[in-house]
Amino acid sequence: APLKVTKICCIGAGYVGGPTCAVIALKCPHIQVTIVDLNKARIDAWNSPDFALPIYEPGLVEVVRQARGRNLFFSTDVDKGIEEADLIFVSVNTPTKKSGVGAGFAADLNYVELATRRIATVATSSKIVVEKSTVPCRTAESMRTILEANSRPNCRFDILSNPEFLAEGTAIADLFSPDRVLIGSLQTQEGIDACESLKQVYANWVPPHSHCRPLVFRAVQLAANAMLAQRISSVNALSALCEATGANIDEVAHAIGYDSRIGPKFLKASVGFGGSCFQKDILNLVYLSESCHLPEVAAYWRQVVEMNEYQKRRFSKRVVDTLFNTITGKRIAVLGFAFKADTGDTRESAAITLIRDFQSEKALVNIYDPQVSHEQIWTDLQEASPLAPLNTIKKQVTICKSAIEACKDAEAVVIATEWKEFKDIDWEAVYASMNKPAFVFDGRLLIDADKLRKIGFTVTTIGRPS
Ligand code: NAD
Ligand code: UGA
Numbered sequence: 241a242p243l244k245v246t247k248i249c250c251i252g253a254g255y256v257g258g259p260t261c262a263v264i265a266l267k268c269p270h271i272q273v274t275i276v277d278l279n280k281a282r283i284d285a286w287n288s289p290d291f292a293l294p295i296y297e298p299g300l301v302e303v304v305r306q307a308r309g310r311n312l313f314f315s316t317d318v319d320k321g322i323e324e325a326d327l328i329f330v331s332v333n334t335p336t337k338k339s340g341v342g343a344g345f346a347a348d349l350n351y352v353e354l355a356t357r358r359i360a361t362v363a364t365s366s367k368i369v370v371e372k373s374t375v376p377c378r379t380a381e382s383m384r385t386i387l388e389a390n391s392r393p394n395c396r397f398d399i400l401s402n403p404e405f406l407a408e409g410t411a412i413a414d415l416f417s418p419d420r421v422l423i424g425s426l427q428t429q430e431g432i433d434a435c436e437s438l439k440q441v442y443a444n445w446v447p448p449h450s451h452c453r454p455l456v457f458r459a460v461q462l463a464a465n466a467m468l469a470q471r472i473s474s475v476n477a478l479s480a481l482c483e484a485t486g487a488n489i490d491e492v493a494h495a496i497g498y499d500s501r502i503g504p505k506f507l508k509a510s511v512g513f514g515g516s517c518f519q520k521d522i523l524n525l526v527y528l529s530e531s532c533h534l535p536e537v538a539a540y541w542r543q544v545v546e547m548n549e550y551q552k553r554r555f556s557k558r559v560v561d562t563l564f565n566t567i568t569g570k571r572i573a574v575l576g577f578a579f580k581a582d583t584g585d586t587r588e589s590a591a592i593t594l595i596r597d598f599q600s601e602k603a604l605v606n607i608y609d610p611q612v613s614h615e616q617i618w619t620d621l622q623e624a625s626p627l628a629p630l631n632t633i634k635k636q637v638t639i640c641k642s643a644i645e646a647c648k649d650a651e652a653v654v655i656a657t658e659w660k661e662f663k664d665i666d667w668e669a670v671y672a673s674m675n676k677p678a679f680v681f682d683g684r685l686l687i688d689a690d691k692l693r694k695i696g697f698t699v700t701t702i703g704r705p706s
Contacts, residue, residue: 241433243434244437245326245437245440248264248271249273249275249276249325249328250321251277251318251329251332251359252329253279253282253283253294253314254295254333256373256404257372258275258286258294258295259411259415260331260372260406260415262275262304262312265307265310267445269307272313274314276318276321278316282294295583295585296611297409298410298413299412300411300412318358319358322359322367323363323365326366326367327370327438328367329370329402330356330359330369330373330383331404332351332354335520336519336523336524346376346527347520352375356369357386359387360386360391361390363391363395367395367396368397368400368434370399370401372403374465374520376459376524380400380424398425398430399426400423400434401424402423402438409580409581417446421442422460423438423439459525462521462522463525466525466544468506469519472548473513473543473544473547473548473551475489475509476510476512478493479509479551480554483705483706493508493509509702510683510684511555511590511594511656511702512555513548514579514586515580515588515589516587522542522544525541526541552590552593552594555681555683558706559598559700563651569603570604571604571605571606571650571651572651573608573650573652573653574591574595574654575608575609576656576662577589577607577656578609578657579591581657584611584613589656590656591656592624599621602636604636605638606637606640608640608643614639618634643665644666644670648673650675651678652681653678654680654683655682655687671695678697679698679700680700681699682699682701
């Protein structure tokens with residue numbers, strides 16, 4: 241019979257493990273949830289008395305405030321967390337491999353394997369182990385083999401796959417009412433029972449109709465992310481055409497979205513998609529396709545990433561072209577550094593590429609983002625230009641405390657992230673403080689271009705002719 245889960249451990253207190261298991265704790269007060277991580281600074285931040293959590297998500301603080309100390313705990317004691325739990329989520333990172341076979345494409349499964357081995361070493365009782373990280377097909381089998389080869393007598397391990405579809409910036413809303421919950425298991429009685437145990441956890445708040453379709457293809461997450469990214473690259477490809485032909489991408493996307501087969505969501509042209517997953521998951525799919533000897537399929541998906549790179553390059557070039565073909569010594573204010581609004585996450589953010597391009601054109605760059613820490617910005621810029629000493633970068637780049645401060649004495653403002661507050665800036669004051677002619681480049685279709693033109697700005701918008 242299915243086990244009734246009373247103690248959950250989550251290995252990995254990141255963007256997925258943290259919010260996901262905090263919401264489980266909130267919705268299941270009868271279950272003790274412990275989120276563990278090797279990164280002490282991260283755990284300390286989760287435990288900080290003033291709720292200065294390591295990640296920013298709207299609504300997250302309220303969830304943690306209600307559950308922390310009640311039935312939600314954060315700890316660096318990974319072993320204790322494993323030992324106590326009857327169900328363990330593995331939510332560790334799976335970055336793109338940097339070297340070895342599949343470098344640049346395949347997922348690095350080292351962290352998943354280390355976590356799995358730790359479970360095998362430490363567990364003294366049976367566990368349900370749930371793979372939550374985005375991993376390629378057959379990883380569950382590898383986990384099963386490792387666990388079974390190392391387990392003690394009377395310890396059984398049931399492995400489930402439970403991909404997470406939350407998007408950053410809306411993680412809490414997505415977790416409160418997910419479109420679907422997928423759980424994959426072996427079709428043995430034990431596997432079906434384990435699946436039922438996890439279903440019962442979700443049943444505390446997710447209505448049964450969105451429940452637990454059997455997971456036949458573990459790559460469903462890669463497929464879903466690839467389809468989403470493909471939509472953005474398609475709309476971005478059209479945005480280039482709109483700029484060239486005099487059409488308006490927002491109107492085109494809106495009209496396309498009326499077709500109920502296409503739908504209106506996720507059709508916003510932008511300076512390029514970012515985030516920790518789209519590029520990584522597509523490259524992974526490319527790798528999978530090549531491993532299956534399907535070069536045309538691989539090339540098709542690779543093009544989605546190439547279009548995204550092109551979109552970023554094209555946007556930087558448009559800035560330079562518009563500023564009379566040189567930005568040397570000119571001050572450019574970049575508003576937004578996160579990869580999308582409502583998150584402090586900067587992984588693969590388009591802003592990083594733009595700023596690197598501006599740096600190589602010898603511009604001076606002012607940066608403002610409401611959530612990203614200064615330290616994070618320096619780390620990202622250093623990684624983007626590994627050959628430049630940080631001191632040299634700091635001569636060219638200034639991090640500012642407000643949008644107004646960033647725009648002062650600038651020649652141009654570049655909107656890289658769609659933070660709502662950029663819409664509501666006092667643009668009259670910004671205009672007064674800038675050098676003239678004053679330029680605005682909207683990479684996110686955020687601002688009212690006509691209003692800004694009336695103030696005096698020269699406005700360039702993605703997907704619209706200049
Ligand atoms: P993250 O880097 O924010 O968090 C991973 C955490 O795991 C880190 O804090 C790291 O210290 C910890 N960790 C690594 N190995 C460990 C070990 N052996 N023991 C204990 N802790 C360990 O990553 P993330 O963004 O949360 O992503 C996690 C997984 O979820 C990835 O596979 C990702 O593809 C997938 N995913 C991410 C999102 C998203 O929006 N970020 C959404 C769905 C799925
Ligand atoms: C994405 C998926 O939406 C989630 O379902 C999935 O769980 C997650 O990846 C994952 O596997 O990690 P996320 O990357 O957090 O979530 O955020 P998205 O909202 O998908 O945005 C990704 C990027 O696309 C952002 O840079 C965003 O600005 C850009 N975007 C999005 C556009 O340029 N246009 C759009 O219309 C939508």
